[in-house]
Amino acid sequence: MRSARPGVSSVSARWGHRARSRGARGLIAVLALTLLAGATACGTDTGATATQQSGPATAVLANLDPVPIGPEPTPSLPTTVRSFDGTDVTVSSADRIIAVDRSGSLAQVVWALGLGPKLVGRSNSASFPSVLQVPNVAGGNGSLNVESVLALRPTVFLTDTTTATPAIREQLRAAGVTVVYFDPKRTMDGVVPQIEAVAAALGVPAAGQALADRTRDEVSAASAAVPAQDPPLTMAMLYLRSTAITMMAGPGSGGDALIAALHGRDASAVAGLTEPFTAITSEAMIGAAPDVLIVMTDGLKSVGGVDGLEKVPGIAQTPAGRNKRVIDMSDAVLLSFGPNTGRVIQALNEAVYGTKPA
Template sequence: MRRRLVTGAAALLAGLLAIAGCVAPADDTRSAGGNGAGETATAEPPAVVDACPDPVEGFAVTVDADGQALHLEEPAPAPGGDGVDPREIVGPSTAIVDQEVVPIESTVEPTLPVTVESCDGETVVVDDASRILAVDLYGTLAEIVFSLGLGDRVVGRDASTGFPQAAELPLVTPGGHDLNAEAVLGLNPSVVLTDASVGPPEVQQQLRDAGIPVIFFDDARDLDRIPGQIRAVAGTLGVPDAGEDLLDRTEGEVAAAVALAPSGDDPLRIAFLYTRGGMVQLLAGPGSGADAMIRAIGAVDVGTDIGLDRPFTQITSEALIEAAPDVIIMMTKGLDSIGGVDGMLRLPGVAQTPAGEKLRVVDMADSVLLSFGPRSGRTIEALARAVYRP
């Protein structure tokens, strides 16, 4: 069964992750070659890549029956140090992660053509990876392309692709997370990598109608989907061996970062709040991506713990007071949009929580916190240190 991407993610206030369903693949096959002028005939059938593979359960993280991360029997010293109770820490902190994307050393020339089963049910043939455009809500796809050593082939970027190597690329989402068809067509991409977290879908269809191969990838974000995402992108671009090298490096970094978190019977309770000014004020829950990051640093995601059944739910005083988070995590721009820590205390219920009483908010750059890509190990490490030893 194939996944059908839900196309309303961008409309959900540009901050929510779409949820995938299942459909059978369509029979339509689209050819890539510059802007669709190439032929697909080959002596051998091209390799087939699944852009929506199943997640790898427990990737780099072993969890117990309650879903909490298990650490090494002899864990590394906790980021808080011996004798430091993270519940007694007072004041805000920022999780700082090196945003540079480090390409692997073993990149090779792409071997094409490749047939890709896109997540929207289309079958797409890629035979030109010379001009790549990779766009999604959190910049994950572009991060993978650059990490594979193919950054010099990328011709544009979305607003979330914030790492330094991509800073000078033309922006194709001038309205935030909405693709501009004219901007994309002006870059003459040979292949577009995307998902349902950006849109509108009419633009992606317009690109296909113009002869550009457009591949949809899984837009769900959690640790278990990192292996499939890396392999799918690498396979689509004809560099599967480079994908395995990148995956090996990423898994090692994630495992090392997870081992930093302290183990114990009384884990911290952490809430992730997504805000954009006074209009968007949401508490994260299961499937938000934030829940996976919180588990990775050995803590409890309070949204999941109190029984939320959606990735993001409007904040209410009752829910947040019941959740009783010890720490609140926010995106840096989201925290800034409400006036910093003072604004956070005005959110419903925050001032009545342990986190609010001690001003315990940890902010992190929007472009890395929920990316779930090759930099996730560094992200988890930075988040753990900011939570346990600000």
């Protein structure tokens, strides 16, 4: 539709030779205004015009499992590391590892370091295929079950300062569990440092450096392949659990970091959101006017797919709703911010823009 203006000029030129005798200049003006109005109307939904992409799509990773950097390494232990809670922790054994956080990234790092066989406990957010048989020590709401942790006799417990509340931290300390805490924030800049920190705590710094280098290269390559958009697409990441729970990811959720990596404009910023996840009203959704909606696959299923999502108040009135521009991605990887991050960006790039990897 952006070629409408040149089209008007060429039509005017063809008709101009006959205009003197038949008063066609008036017709030319009407035609020009009509085509110009059409061009303006087509430009209202940037989700349809910016890339000529429309309709739903799934961002697919061929393998949801993190790829191990090599064979299982032999940890060099004991080692003492600085935990994110400010304490020094000595890890003497990595024979029985529990890794629990709200994004599942810690378990992904353990697996990618080649220490998957040592993983004896996880959270429900760590749901990639290879760990589904590993016991889950977090409840349905993601809260830690200390009794389940103790029953697995971990030699080291990896978690973060958000997942483990102060009360749970005290219970773990009193039980004598070796716990290393990590930064709960999920950002692009934090992906590589977290890999290095986990590797240091488990006594495998060489494997950690190799995994960090590979992940950094993959993220850089995937980010460089994202096409620039002018204007940028406005994107919203939604958390869905049936039509009763519709939340928009905001600052600090990880969704904002992925949208930035995709060169998008974050709809949560347009809506003025300040929390990581906020229940959003139909008025705020319409006002944010996202061109693209990014959702987790299970969340989309919970509302009845794309057709069901359009029944959520406000969705149908957005450019994304009108164009059915909905991108879904597996819950196991979308907000993991671990070793899969480069592949996540690449898959989202292809789903949003139709960009194929080189």
